[in-house]
Amino acid sequence: MSAKITFVNCPQCNHGVEYSLSNAFRPFCSERCRLMDLGQWANEGYKIPVETNLEDLNEDSI
Ligand SMILES: [Zn+2]
Numbered sequence: 001m002s003a004k005i006t007f008v009n010c011p012q013c014n015h016g017v018e019y020s021l022s023n024a025f026r027p028f029c030s031e032r033c034r035l036m037d038l039g040q041w042a043n044e045g046y047k048i049p050v051e052t053n054l055e056d057l058n059e060d061s062i
Pocket residue numbers: 010011012013014015028029030033
């Protein structure tokens with residue numbers, strides 16, 4: 001019982017999707033949802049400050 005499969009909810013359609021290397025569109029369920037999410041980001045003009053992302057990266061790299 002060593003197989004460990006992680007499931008996440010697609011950020012776009014909230015559909016359960018396997019989060020693994022076999023899913024090229026993770027964490028999305030499909031290419032369609034991934035492209036839709038990218039389109040939303042572009043339309044909203046990246047409201048989330050970049051500084052927050054940099055802090056998260058620093059914590060992960062320690
Ligand atoms: Zn989806």
